[in-house]
Amino acid sequence: MRRIKRIFVAAIILLVVFAAGRTSFVQGFLNHWNVKSEATLTAEGYPESLVQLYEKNEEARQFVLDYKKNGNNEQPIDISSDVTDGKIPLFLQWDERWGYRTYGDNFLAITGCGPTALSMVYVGLTGDTSMNPYAVAQMAQEDGFYVNGSGSAWSMMTELATKLGLSAQELSLSEDSIRQELSQGHPIICIMGPGDFTTSGHFIVLTGVDSEGKITVNDSNSKKNSNKAWKIEDLMSQIRDLWVYQ
Numbered sequence: 001m002r003r004i005k006r007i008f009v010a011a012i013i014l015l016v017v018f019a020a021g022r023t024s025f026v027q028g029f030l031n032h033w034n035v036k037s038e039a040t041l042t043a044e045g046y047p048e049s050l051v052q053l054y055e056k057n058e059e060a061r062q063f064v065l066d067y068k069k070n071g072n073n074e075q076p077i078d079i080s081s082d083v084t085d086g087k088i089p090l091f092l093q094w095d096e097r098w099g100y101r102t103y104g105d106n107f108l109a110i111t112g113c114g115p116t117a118l119s120m121v122y123v124g125l126t127g128d129t130s131m132n133p134y135a136v137a138q139m140a141q142e143d144g145f146y147v148n149g150s151g152s153a154w155s156m157m158t159e160l161a162t163k164l165g166l167s168a169q170e171l172s173l174s175e176d177s178i179r180q181e182l183s184q185g186h187p188i189i190c191i192m193g194p195g196d197f198t199t200s201g202h203f204i205v206l207t208g209v210d211s212e213g214k215i216t217v218n219d220s221n222s223k224k225n226s227n228k229a230w231k232i233e234d235l236m237s238q239i240r241d242l243w244v245y246q
Contacts, residue, residue, distance in 0.1 A: 063094040071100045077132045088124035088207040093220040098134035104146035114152025116220040117203040121187045157243040171244045181244045195238035
């Protein structure tokens with residue numbers, strides 16, 4: 001028995017040493033062993049849409065669990081620390097600063113990919129930090145761009161963007177046009193079909209081209225997707241429509 005205990009302790013020490021400095025590894029390990037069941041979350045009174053988010057998106061699990069203590073957060077939203085000149089900031093729709101607030105018929109964390117994408121583009125191009133994802137969502141809803149059960153209307157990407165003072169136009173789906181616009185510093189919002197980013201529909205932002213010719217992406221639903229550079233052909237096979245901004 002003592003030998004088994006020594007082996008167990010040694011294994012734990014090795015795991016800690018291996019994981020030192022590897023925050024993502026440790027977080028993944030903890031997430032794996034601390035997952036709550038759908039039935040447990042439902043019994044604890046979590047809204048059904050958040051329970052589904054917990055099941056589908058491992059990255060958003062802490063956001064869901066924090067709902068009980070932070071779900072009524074109405075503090076002013078400050079995104080100034082997220083903004084760097086010359087870069088399109090990454091905003092997550094399930095950020096606790098705005099994700100529990102309502103957009104349309106659900107939480108912004110669930111329905112807010114459109115306003116969040118447009119907020120990223122607007123703030124990145126203008127530096128105006130007043131138009132955070134919730135502020136854009138409020139404008140979108142007031143102007144009738146939210147479609148119950150479907151999310152944001154595609155027309156929002158030109159019409160609301162123009163109202164905000166951006167130059168926005170639909171872009172042809174071609175490798176040359178995408179690369180050309182990104183190389184000029186013009187971000188592109190895409191509505192994606194089923195694939196790597198969604199099982200239905202989801203807005204993402206193409207932000208640039210890296211040194212290997214791959215496309216950098218801001219995905220409001222995933223830090224992992226946003227930290228990865230993508231082959232343009234993999235993106236193009238999933239894009240349903242796209243709009244370019246300056």
